[in-house]
Amino acid sequence: MTSVIDTTASGHDDPRKARRVSLVERAAQRLGGDAPQPELAGAGAAVAERPAPAAPPPPQQQHPHPHHHSPRPAPRPSPAADAVSHGGPAGGGRVDIDLDRLQAGGMVTPRGERSSIAEEFRMIKRPLLQAAFTYRPGQVRKENLIMVTSALPSEGKSFTAVNLAMSIAKERDVHVLLVDADLSRPNVGAMLGISAERGLTDLLEDPSLSVPDVLMRTNVPNLSIILAGKPHPMGTELLASQRATAIIREMAERYKDRVIIFDSAPTLVSAEGTALSPHVGQVLLIVEAERTTELEVKGALDVLHACENVQLVLNKVRTRFGVHSKGVYDGYYYYG
Template identity: 45%
Template sequence: MDSIEKAMFGRSVSAVTRPPAVIPPVPQSREDVIERAVNLPSSAPITSPNLPEAHRRTRRSVTLDMERIRASGLLVPDSQRSRIKEEYRQIKRPLLMNVDGKGAAKVDHPNLIGVTSARAGEGKTFTACNLALSIASERNRTVLLVDADILRPAVAKMLGFEGDQGLVDFLADDQMELADVLVSTNMSSLTVLPAGSKHHLSAELLAGDNMRRLTAEMSQRYPDRIVIFDAPPLLATTEARILASLMGQVVMVVEAERTLRAHVKEALSLLNPNQMSGFVLNKSRDLITSGYYGKDYDGHDGQEFGTLPPAGSIG
C-alpha cells in the first residue's frame, strides 16, 4: 500500500483572525448533556471494566488489534521506526504548533481538525485514522477521533470494530449523553466517536444547531484534547462545507496522479480563507518537491495528474 508521501502546508494564511463563530444559545438541558461528557479532568480516559459506571468516561471500550491495523497499512504506535511514522510526524507538527499557539497565525478552535478531500476515495479516512494514532502516541496528548462522514462512515471498520451508536444518535436524541456513544480503546489516549445509526435526516443533523453546539463545547470545554473529524468530501454535499466551517484547521487530502486541479481549487474556494489549511498528498509513488502543490494552482485548470486507478487507503 502506498503511504502518504509528503505533508504540504503551503497555503498562505491571512494574519487577520476571523471573528468568533456565532453559536446559538444552548438550551440548559442540552448544555448539561454535553458538559457532562466533555467538561472532564485532563487525565487519560479510564477504561477499566471493574470501575463503577459513575467513574467511567465512556459506556463502551474496545481492544484494537494492532497487528490487524499494521496489516491494513495504518500506523502502529510502537518503538519500531517506519516510513509512515516519519511521514505523519511531518504532517502533525504544524497542526500541533497551531494548537499550542505557536503557529504563524492565531485561529479559533485550533484543536478541532477536520480531515477532508474534494471527492470520495482520496484517502481522507486513512489519513484521519493515522493522524489520530500518531498524535495519540505522543506524551501529554489525548485524541478524540470523530467519524463525521455519516453517509459513508468508515472509521470504525478501518480500526476493526462495530460502530453501533454514535454521532448521529447523539445529535438526534436530546436525552442521550455523549458518554453513551464514545468508545474508549486500549490506547488510553485515544477515544473514538463512531458515525452511528442511519437516519433519514442524517445530513440535516450534521448541519444543524446541535452539531454547532457540540463542536463549540468540544473546543471550549475540552481544550487539552485534539479532536479529529473524518469529514465528508467538500464537493459531495453542502453539509460538508458547513462542518468544515466549524473546524479550526482543515487538512485537505489529495490523491496523487488522479485528483483534478480544478476539483482541488473548487474545494478550497469553499473554505474560509482565514482558516488554517494544508495538503496531504496521498498514494504518491515518487518523491516530490514542496512546490508540487502550491502557487502553481492558479494555472492548468482541469489538468489531471495521472490516470492511476485508486489504490491503498480508503476514504
C-alpha cells in the same frame, strides 16, 4: 515523504483567496513542472500513484470488555460530565482495536515502529499540534478541531484521519478524539474493526444523550472514538444544527489537552463538509496524486471557505528518499 511549502501570495484583492490559489499552483509546480497543470500530478511528475490498496485482513474474533454489554445502572452523566472516565450504555464504554491487523495493513500504530508512513505522519501532525495549542485566553477555541476531507470519494481521507489520530495518540501530553463525521458513508468503524450501537447521528438527534453516551475508550491509552452511528439521509442538517454547534464547542473547550479529528464526507459529493467546516479551526484536504484535477481542488477549497486554515495533503505518491514501509500508500506530501 512530507514537504512543507510557503503559501504566501500577493497581487490579489482577497488575501485568503490569494493564499489558496498560491497553494494549488505551488502543488502543481511541485508535481508537474514550472507551470500549473490541469492535473495536480502530470505525466512528468516526480511521484506516481501506487495501485489502490488491498483490504486489510478481516478482524479476528474480538473479546469485548466485560462492561461493554453490561451497563451500570447509574444515571446517565450530564453533558458536563467527564467524557473519558464515563461510558454510555450502548455506544460508550471501551473497545479493543486489533493493532496487529492495522500494522499488517501498513497503518500507524502506537507501538513506536519505525516506518516511512509513521515518519510522514509525524511531520504532518507537528504544525497541526502547534496551531492546536496556540490560542489566546478568551478567544473561541477551534484550532484543536481538525477536519479531514477530500474532494471526491476514495482519495484516502479516512485512511489519513485514522493514521493521524494514531500518530497524535503517541504524544505524551495530548489526547485525541477521532469522530466519524461522514454521516452518509461512515468508514472509520470498518477500518478499525469496531462497531457501536450509537454514534454521532444518535447524539445529534436525541437531546437526552450526551457525549459520554457515544464516546468509546480504546486500548490505545490516549485515543477515544465516536463512530458515526447509522447512516443518515439528513446528515447535513444535523451537522448544521444548533445542537451540533453546542456539542462541538463543548468538545473543543472542555479538555485543554485534547485534539478532535473529524473524518468528514467528500466536499464535492456531499454538503456535510460545508456544514462542518465553520466549526473547525483546521482542515486537511486530501488530494490523490495523478487523479484529482486542479479544478476539483479549487472547487473543494471554495466549498471550505468558512475555514481560513486549509492545507493540502497529497497522497498515493512514491517517495525518493527513505525506506518504504509495507504501507497502503507510498507517501504523503504536505502543503501547509
